[in-house]
Amino acid sequence: MKTATRMFAGAALALLLVHPALAQTGPSGAFDVDTATRAYLDTLQGPARAKSDAYFEGGYWLILWGAAVSVLVDWMLLRFGLANWFRTAAERVFKRPSGITWLTALLYSLVGAAIALPWTIYTAFFRERQYGLMNQDFAGWFADYGKSLAISLVIFPLLAMAVYAAIRRFPRNWWLLGTGIVTAFLAVGMLAAPVYIAPLFNKYTELPAGPVRDRIVAMAAANHVPAEHIYLFDASKQTDRISANVSGIGPTIRISLNDNLLKRTSEAETAAVMGHELGHYVLNHVWIGLAAFSALAGLALFLVSRIAPALIARHGARWGVRGIADPASMPVLSICFTVFGLLATPVTNSIIRIDESQADAFGLDAAKEPDGFASVAMKLAQYRKIEPGALEEFLFFDHPSGATRVRMSMQWKKDHVPGAQMVVPPPMPQSGPGKE
Numbered sequence: 001m002k003t004a005t006r007m008f009a010g011a012a013l014a015l016l017l018v019h020p021a022l023a024q025t026g027p028s029g030a031f032d033v034d035t036a037t038r039a040y041l042d043t044l045q046g047p048a049r050a051k052s053d054a055y056f057e058g059g060y061w062l063i064l065w066g067a068a069v070s071v072l073v074d075w076m077l078l079r080f081g082l083a084n085w086f087r088t089a090a091e092r093v094f095k096r097p098s099g100i101t102w103l104t105a106l107l108y109s110l111v112g113a114a115i116a117l118p119w120t121i122y123t124a125f126f127r128e129r130q131y132g133l134m135n136q137d138f139a140g141w142f143a144d145y146g147k148s149l150a151i152s153l154v155i156f157p158l159l160a161m162a163v164y165a166a167i168r169r170f171p172r173n174w175w176l177l178g179t180g181i182v183t184a185f186l187a188v189g190m191l192a193a194p195v196y197i198a199p200l201f202n203k204y205t206e207l208p209a210g211p212v213r214d215r216i217v218a219m220a221a222a223n224h225v226p227a228e229h230i231y232l233f234d235a236s237k238q239t240d241r242i243s244a245n246v247s248g249i250g251p252t253i254r255i256s257l258n259d260n261l262l263k264r265t266s267e268a269e270t271a272a273v274m275g276h277e278l279g280h281y282v283l284n285h286v287w288i289g290l291a292a293f294s295a296l297a298g299l300a301l302f303l304v305s306r307i308a309p310a311l312i313a314r315h316g317a318r319w320g321v322r323g324i325a326d327p328a329s330m331p332v333l334s335i336c337f338t339v340f341g342l343l344a345t346p347v348t349n350s351i352i353r354i355d356e357s358q359a360d361a362f363g364l365d366a367a368k369e370p371d372g373f374a375s376v377a378m379k380l381a382q383y384r385k386i387e388p389g390a391l392e393e394f395l396f397f398d399h400p401s402g403a404t405r406v407r408m409s410m411q412w413k414k415d416h417v418p419g420a421q422m423v424v425p426p427p428m429p430q431s432g433p434g435k436e
C-alpha cells in the first residue's frame, strides 16, 4: 500500500513536471526568463488591462493639472488681494511677527483648501470610485479629509512661523536654516506618524498568531529585525488596494500590512511582500529617504529664495505683498515650490523607485518566493500600469512596474532555484482591476 502511494505520488510529480500546461521549460530544457515573465504578464488582458492603464495614465495628467490648480489658487489669492487681507486681519489680532505669521498661514491654508475643494473631491473621491478603488461613502471620505486638513492646519502654520522667522533674521541666506527647519519637521512627522497620525484614520491591531505571522517572524529573525510587533490595519474601510509599509523612524519604526493584503493574497504572496518591507527596514530606507528629501528641499528653498524676491519686486505692489519677509508672500513661495515640485517629479519618483527596487531584490532573497512576488506584482496592476515603456517608467513610476518586478522575480528564480520550473500563473481576478 505504502509503495503504491509512493508510486502514485511519483507519477503525479512526473506528470506535473512534463505536462505542458502545468510546467513548461524552454526549448533547451532550461528555465526561460522571457517566457516565464510573458506568461505572468499575459494574465492581464482586455478590458481589465485597459482599465488599469487608463487609471494610471490618467494619473500622469493629474500631476500636471494638480500643479496647475495649485498655482491658480495661489494666483487668485494674490490677484484678488486675499493674501494681503489675511495678513492685515492677522495684524489686527497679533502684534508680534510670529503671531501674525501663524494666523496668516492658518487663513491661507483654510481658504486655499476651500477653493481647491472641488478638485480634491474629484481626484480623491469620485475618480477613485469610478475605478472601483474607493470603499467609503462620501460622508466617510469627507470625515477623513477633514481630519487630514485639521492636521495640516496645526502643522503648516507652525512650519510657516519657523521659516518666516528665518527669513526675517537672514534675509538672503534663510534657505540654509530653512532646510534645517524642514528636515526637523519631516523627522518629527515621521517619528509621530505611526503613533499619533495613522491611528486617527485606521485601527491598528497586532497581526494574529498563525502561519503568516510565524513566517514573517522567522524572516525578520533571519535578518535581525526586531519583530515583537507586526501591525495589521483595516485599510479595506477606505480602499481595495493591496499594500504594506514601513513607517516611523528610530524608536517608532514598524512594519504594518493592510487587511486587503492578508485577505486577497496567498501565504507565499504575503511572505514575498513582507520580505520586501523587511528590505526597507534593513536597508535603512527611512533615513536615506529623509536625507534625500531634505537635500531636495534645500535645493527648492535655495531657488525660492532667489526667485520669489524677483517676483515680488515685479508684482508685489499690485498684490499688496511688501517683501519676502511679509507673510502675505506665502502664495508666491507656494507657486515657486509647486513649479519646482512638478519639474522634480521624475527625480522624486526615481529616489523612491531606487529604494523600492533594492527592497524588491532584498525581499526575493529573504522570502524566496519568486512566483509569489510575481503574482502579487500582477495583483498590484489594480492601481499601477503593468507594462510601461522605459522612459514612462523613469518619469512616472515611484515603484518598479509589474513587468519589471515579474522579470526580476523570474531572473531570481533562474539564478537561485536549481532546476527551476515554470508554473502556470494564477488567473487575475475575473472583474479585473477594481472591485472584486
Ligand SMILES: [Zn+2]
Residues within 6 Å of the ligand: 276, 277, 280, 356, 359
Ligand atoms: Zn516598498
